[in-house]
Amino acid sequence: MASRAPTKHLPKYKYGGDPLANSPPPELASIIDPHRGQPDALITVLEEIQRHYGYLPQLQLQYAARELGFPLSRVYGVAKFYNFFQFEPPGRNLIHVCQGTACHVSHCDAILQRIKDELGISEGETTPDRLFTLQRVACVGACSLAPVVVINEQTYARMTPEKTWENLARLRAQAADEDEEGNH
Numbered sequence: 546m547a548s549r550a551p552t553k554h555l556p557k558y559k560y561g562g563d564p565l566a567n568s569p570p571p572e573l574a575s576i577i578d579p580h581r582g583q584p585d586a587l588i589t590v591l592e593e594i595q596r597h598y599g600y601l602p603q604l605q606l607q608y609a610a611r612e613l614g615f616p617l618s619r620v621y622g623v624a625k626f627y628n629f630f631q632f633e634p635p636g637r638n639l640i641h642v643c644q645g646t647a648c649h650v651s652h653c654d655a656i657l658q659r660i661k662d663e664l665g666i667s668e669g670e671t672t673p674d675r676l677f678t679l680q681r682v683a684c685v686g687a688c689s690l691a692p693v694v695v696i697n698e699q700t701y702a703r704m705t706p707e708k709t710w711e712n713l714a715r716l717r718a719q720a721a722d723e724d725e726e727g728n729h
């Protein structure tokens with residue numbers, strides 16, 4: 546007779562309830578509600594979710610799909626099509642390098658390359674210390690100031706690779722000071 550395998554002591558699983566059984570949280574409902582019954586509003590809703598949360602959290606996408614009546618696969622399909630959308634929380638500092646025409650002819654590529662080289666990340670990525678997230682964006686509407694870099698909502702005009710890196714190095718030093726103060 547075959548002997549029975551010893552009973553394994555599995556970790557206890559505590560069921561925390563299905564978060565989707567509830568209504569969307571109020572801040573998400575205020576994004577979704579104006580777009581109910583609007584089949585063309587999916588991108589707008591995704592943009593607003595990202596603006597509010599800084600990225601597209603999985604749970605919020607599930608709510609949006611259910612509440613607006615889209616298959617979840619369609620929501621992800623649309624979100625993944627545009628590299629503007631992020632699926633991970635951004636780092637402490639968000640860097641947007643403008644890639645519009647005016648910035649392009651003003652050599653924004655050299656700025657982008659310098660940031661990539663210094664930080665060791667590509668567009669859409671976050672440094673392992675979660676200090677910087679790098680994104681390229683289309684025209685930010687300040688073409689006369691090209692090339693433009695936007696760091697944490699602040700627009701920097703007529704940037705060079707060197708000036709951009711000075712700003713990032715300053716933010717890095719600032720973060721180190723803040724962390725040190727927090728440890729005292």
Ligand code: FES
Nearest residue numbers: 643645648684687
């Ligand atoms: S192209 Fe960069 S601001 Fe317009």
